Amino acid sequence: MPAMWFAVALAVASAGEPPLQPLVRALAPPGRFAVLVVSLDRGDTLAALDADRPLPPASTAKLLTAALAWELLGPEFRFLTAVVSDPPGPDGAVRRLVLYGGGDPTLRRDDLQALAAAAHAAGLRRVTEAVLVDATAWDPFDPPPGWTAHDLRQPYGARVAAINLDGNRRGGRPVADPPGAALELWRVSLRTVGVALPPYGEVRRRPAPGLAPFADATAPAGRTHLWALHASTPLDSLLRAMLRASDNQIAEALWAAVGRWAGGRGHPAATAALARQRLAVWGVPAVGAEIVDGSGLSRRNRCSARTLVHLVAHLERVLGPATLERLLPGPAEPGSTLTWLTDPALRGRVRAKTGTLRGVVALAGLARTRAGERLAFAFLGHDLPNAAVGRRAETALLRALVQFDRN
Secondary structure, rough: OHHHHHHHHHOOOOOOOOOOOHHHHHOOOOEEEEEEEOOOOOOEEEEEOOOOOOOOOHHHHHHHHHHHHHHHHHOOOOOOOEEEEOOOOOOEEEEEEEEEEOOOOOOHHHHHHHHHHHHHOOOOOOEEEEEEEEOOOOOOOOOOOOOHHHHHOOOHHHHOOOOHHHHHEOOOEOOOOOOHHHHHHHHHHHHHOOOOOOOOEEEOOOHHHOOHHHHHHHOOHHHHEEEEEEEOHHHHHHHHHHHHHHHHHHHHHHHHHHHHOOOOOOOOOHHHHHHHHHHHHHHHOOOEEEEEOOOOOOOEEEEOOOHHHHHHHHHHHHOEEEEEEHOOOOOOOOOOOOOOOOOOHOOOOOEEEEEEEEEEEEEEEEEEOOOEEEEEEEEEEEEOOOOHHHHHHHHHHHHHHHHOOOO
């Protein structure tokens, strides 16, 4: 949309209406749009269009996952993966060697190799009965409602489990059984460093009597010997990766971790119920919201532009402006989902989370005007013929925000 269009649109604002209202009124079909823009400095509304209509948020739902994880898991949270066994004999032999998965969505095969090398360096030489992969940190669960069969065949639709490896993808396709794949590569890693193994292994998918829970793996006593421990990067880094690249695996792993923190077994539905409670505590309006998963991939998710704007404002208060701006990607940032937003006028003045599904685009985040005023905004587009239609409207809105001046 040409720059002259902004001037014409803004010039026709009627007395008493929000100053950017003509712009959002001009967001015409095809498709449906919902928009809300508020000033974080003054608290007033600059534009609103169907701001209370629940629409699919797509991956802007990851903002809720970030808020839950920051509050309930804490900024120093790390996913842990541990190698434990029964107490070893003097010859470095153990009966059962257990790889405990803590749900780390960033675990890679190099990390498994490092764990095997650390265990060998600590004296592990032989496993006599079984090599186990313990995936009981949370219960196995089916994909959340609203994930399509097409999604489940794509790399972005790879499921998460209590133990994950290489994003649970192999050859560009999702791995059907992440714990089973991890067991296969774990045995290879152990053999590579010289640990003698029995001819079989086993995956534990649900808690079983006689096995220490994962929470005890870092405080071994008596029957449990800790050989090696791998920690993921801290939550700050995980959130940056999740929001920047819109990583569904990190989002769903954090969603499960939040549910487990609350005393559950990591099921997405339990975390969704907790999320609704926290939104009320935070004072974030959520009328009509439907919360299904942590990534926003479910077509059943619904929220309003008002919910997203209040969520952005909540994150800015809790994290602080500098931290939130660092976690969110900016225009044309390499490796992010905003590489398409190339307008030079927006660089350094917009930080936002994108969302895209078939027929859906969404954007929510922060903008700074030419006068330095801080704005929170949300844009939801639905029933669109293609993503380009939504992106043109998003770009037009952002240009208006950064050019806005009350004088």
